[in-house]
Amino acid sequence: MTRTIKALALLLLLAPLTAVAGLRVFACEPEWSALAEEIGGDRVEASSATHALQDPHYVEARPSLISQVRKADLVICSGAQLEIGWLPMLLSKANNPRILPGKDGFLEASSMVRRLDVPDSVDRAQGDMHPQGNPHIQMNPHNIARVAQALGKRLAELDPDNAADYQARTADFLRRWNTAITRWEEQAKPLAGSRVVCHHKSWVYLEDWLGLREVTTLEPVPGIPPTAAHLSALLAELGTDGKGADMIIRSPFQNPKPSEWLQERTGIPAVMLPLTVGGSDRAKDLFSLFDDIIERMLSARAGSRS
């Protein structure tokens, strides 16, 4: 009996540790925690499982993440199997009924948008395949607008007392976001038709948005690191006159050596683009992320090597 009382007392002592006002949002990637902060403001406490210098495909189901998912009111992830290697383990270990797929507390961002690169058939001989299409949807700001609407509605459902506030904040975000999109599309006009070489197929949504043409990738098949043989073949294909493509793109967590090697020999500028919020010094929020991407591409296109 006294043992039960002691246990209860311990629980009561621990309870204040977790009492925080507002909704706790666990985002798999920084773009979604940034979006949750835009739309939830002070009413949400958002954290991201990964940071911008980390490859979201390969993360360990760390103990700290299990305890974060345990407390979450909403889990928002890109989905489309991007997090297949770790999110299922977190969801099953966190013992949290609110955030299981199918519940209001789980939001898969990629299910809100038109997915590209959906394969007709999947075979692991082709590398890391995503049967539901390319998961890096955040690279088209129109997709972010769609996810923002879904997220706003979901926050309003989870916290109905403040529904009007989430609606107002969603509207305000979309107003600023649409204005920014118009500006970016104007700025990016010179980029249309640019031929790009990508390290990994992380940029198909950016290509689709800005009308870029992907010439080839540094990875021989998705998820398999660039090999010397593959790079030599690329060198032969792209030539040494700097005209084989307009730029070579990689994200901050990808090894810079292959793209720099190719830049040296082909004369095609290699450029690092932030793949999410925090990926560069300038990309501090969703707005500055796209400002930075477009500026980096424009300066690469103008020939100045970054």
Added chain:
Amino acid sequence: MNTRWFYLPLAWALSGCPLTMAQDGQTPELDLLREEIRSMRVEYEARIAELETRLEAAEQAAAAKPSAQGAPATAAEPMSGYEEPAMMSPQTVSVARDSSFNPAIGVTFQGQAWAFDNDPGDYAIPGFPLGGEAGPAPEGLSLAETEISMSANVDDKFTAMLTAPIVVEEGEVKFELEEAWVETVGLPASLAVRMGRFYSAIGYQNSRHFHAWDFADQPLVYQAFLGNQYLDDGLQVRWLAPTDFYLEFSAELLRGDRYPAGGAANSGFGAQSLSAKTGGDIGFSNSWLLGLSWLGADADGRASGSEDDPLYFTGDSDLLIADFVWKWAPNGNSRQRNLILQAEFLWRNENGEYSLPDGATGPWDVDQRGWYAQAVYQPFPRWRFGARYDQLSSDEPGSWWLDTPLYPMDSDPRRYSLMVDWSNSEFSRLRLQYNYDSAGEDADNQFGLQYIFSIGAHGAHSF
């Protein structure tokens, strides 16, 4: 999508309505609706502009093409790289098929080749008669278990998992049942209950499947104290504490039919365990896990030692395990470079009586302990290098046991291991391992080659 199109004219009318009081909507709903429409307009304008550009480019390409081919330029050729990408609408309706509910199925193929100085059939550690599956792999080329796994949600409250290895033992193909459990999904109060056959949650290495081990064999402490890996039938309850850091407790009630338990003592409730685990991160690059577990097992005529002349133990076996794992990966990108440090300490007390093959029975109350520490380093993608040290030690069991397999050697049993493995992807691994094993009467050089390949569904690994 459809519902939005339905609202479109309505919203347009509202937003343009002269009766609307202010430019900025007075209600958030109207405001939001207006911005949603604008989002759609901006998006569709962009798509229309993109299509127009493509049309223009295609027209130019068609015009530039000389019509010497005879027929007038037929359809505009799509520019390379501009093919309409495959699409999937958000509301894709999938046609229901019987196979839609099939469980996720995976198969792991495992094979090995071992060479020993000594005959592995005679392998024994004096003072630590081995039970369960413990002991060296077969000499020469052989298949290790070929593991079939299936898992799926049962319904909204339960999920189930089956792991059934196919093994070849003395030329006979056997279908075994390794794990077969059902677990609750979404119980309140951060609880989870697992029932069926499963690897006990004690220690760090115990619940890891063969294909996820960092060395081709188990540490000596697992061989000596847990029969290689403790697996049993029973019930497991886990509770995740409501703390900001990771803290999990689990309790198990088990049948007690396997080493270190035996004979399903206590009417088939022969073993219990308790464990606590905690862990966290230090910066982006380091994370750790610390665990403490206890296993209490009743043994009723538990067999160990040589298969032909086994020793039988009846009594209580208590085991304490402290485990520690530290993982380092620069910026959390373990795919590029990482280091895993892992160590476990085990203490065991067994109190009861042992009977020898000749029928003689004597009292037994002995403390034994042991530990291992290992480091596995991946300096660049695909390649990993590892080193491991094992040690056991035993109290003196009394001169009654002199000249029996239960009397330990003067020096503590030790083993040193080195390994290197290469993984083309997460689904394939080739490994080379060397052990210098001085745990037996004569030191042994052991060389192993191993492959691990998996196809089909492959569940996410735990930390």
